[in-house]
Amino acid sequence: MEFYRELLAAAPEEAEAVLRRWWCEVMLDTDPAGDALAEAALNGTLPTKSVAAAIARRREAGLPVE
Numbered sequence: 001m002e003f004y005r006e007l008l009a010a011a012p013e014e015a016e017a018v019l020r021r022w023w024c025e026v027m028l029d030t031d032p033a034g035d036a037l038a039e040a041a042l043n044g045t046l047p048t049k050s051v052a053a054a055i056a057r058r059r060e061a062g063l064p065v066e
Helices: 002-009 012-030 034-043 051-060
Strands: none
Touching: 002 012, 012 034
């Protein structure tokens, strides 16, 4: 219900941000490592990668990089 209240209260230009935030919540909730990922992000210990490394990895896997 909180999602619907927030989405309905959002201005049209804010709706995408609301959807993205809730999508992230849902994806973390369904990931068995979600709590550890959230804790690492909040603590500043979450491993990061460069954009160049992410693009290279996607190209190697044959995925689009547009």
